[in-house]
Amino acid sequence: MISARAIVNRRRMPPDSVSTWSPAFSGVDTGETAYSTVAYPAGIQAANYAAWLRRPVRKVRPDSGALQVGRDTGLMRDEWIHVGRLWTNGEQFLAIDSAGRSDWRGHTDDEFDRTVHLTWQETGLAVGSRMAALVGGDGVVRDDSWVEVFRGGSGALALVQAGGLDYRSVLAAALEYPDDQDLDGVMIEVRSGELAVFTAAADGDGEFANPFEQARPGLVPAEHGPPSRGVDPGLLISTDGVTAFRLKVRWFTELDEKSRFARWLLIPVTAGY
Template identity: 55%
Template sequence: MRGAWRGFSDDHYDDIVEIGQEATGIVVGTGRAVLVGADGVVGDDSWMEVFQAEDGGIAVVQASGPDYPRVVNEALHYPDTDDEVGDPLVVSSGELAVFSAACDGAGPYAAPLVPALPGPAPLEYGRPSNKDDPGLLITTTNTTFGFKVRWYTQLDEENCFARWLLTPARTS
């Protein structure tokens, strides 16, 4: 499915820029991708931090504020009961790619993908680099994920976050 995404070559990126926050997924080839888009209120120039839990769940956090580690931690532990429920994600390949929608999914205009590796939580908010940053390739044994979105959430006067959760679907 990744090869069917042509964000740069066929201007698919322009299509998603025009849809609002209520859209959580988009058709790509014969499949469906979920959309994780920067929350401009949190900051449209900030990093998207990606975390994977032991159960295979994935959280993408966009945080802002002077106490960055606390904001990221609170975003990860914030209850999801009031989050918006989005489109489910089916991953039949065993690999989940996270990359800029402005790039193609494969070919000369694709972002390079690097394996997701464990590491410490970030200590500070950093501005994105001026170069093309690689995407992540996350290996997973889960084939279906539930998707939830929490848009701008203010923790106090200076600290806020947005969060996207991919939760492994329970199989019976």
């Protein structure tokens, strides 16, 4: 087992990738933190501002592990359940059919080097006969960081890297943020019924692979927190019948002066793709 190499992957950002939101949060602590964003994003003009403020608020339910989204933002109106977290030292993770993870030799054959100089438009790598999606690790959001993993009611998966004073609120805002202007990425097939997500710096299996944990519902972390003391595991995620996902990426996005996130969505692809 090895630890991920301390590599900061600072990809070149697209010029229009940074949001100009300046939200402020309000609400009453009733056990469920309800709040509304009171600034409008790009595309919401001042004339529509009153209607924007009247939209349904989202509610954060940390006790159940769920982040509920009230505003209709397409896919992002899902209820999201926290199922795990991954630690990055700046490197990215591979998301690949678990049956093919042994084909990745990030450590043994130095395949990790394939991920170091990628541009922001490059979202996947061929691994053996399969395609792997590149998820997690935006060195502009944070250098060393947790990436939180959520499963949506639609079967979608969201990996979120966040920074801010109110960690749960930033996670909720990231999951609510519309995906219509996200970067379209690669499509991956998961015929085995299990998706493996692990650091690109390690092998996918064998002596030089990190351990794996099964994804399971849990509490939404209240704060970012330090890294674990041991070797950080990858995740094995049951796809519940989904056999293909399409990746969508939103790089560094600023919510206010102290809050920012990056997000990687794996969206189920319908049969007959």
